[in-house]
Amino acid sequence: MKVNKLADVKAKKKCCRSKPRCKRCPLVLHKVRKAELNGIRGKELDKIYKRARKA
Secondary structure: OOHHHHHHOOOOOOOOOOOOOOOOOHHHHHHHHHHHHOOOOHHHHHHHHHHHHHO
């Protein structure tokens, strides 16, 4: 999934906590949006997205 499309994704109501976490997981989207607000862009944001899915 492209990072610029993550802003349009709506989170699921509840996390299934599977490994790796799904792309619509509330925790994953929260971490990505938080990093985006801190000014992280591009490949760094993609790394945060992948790290959040592993968590």
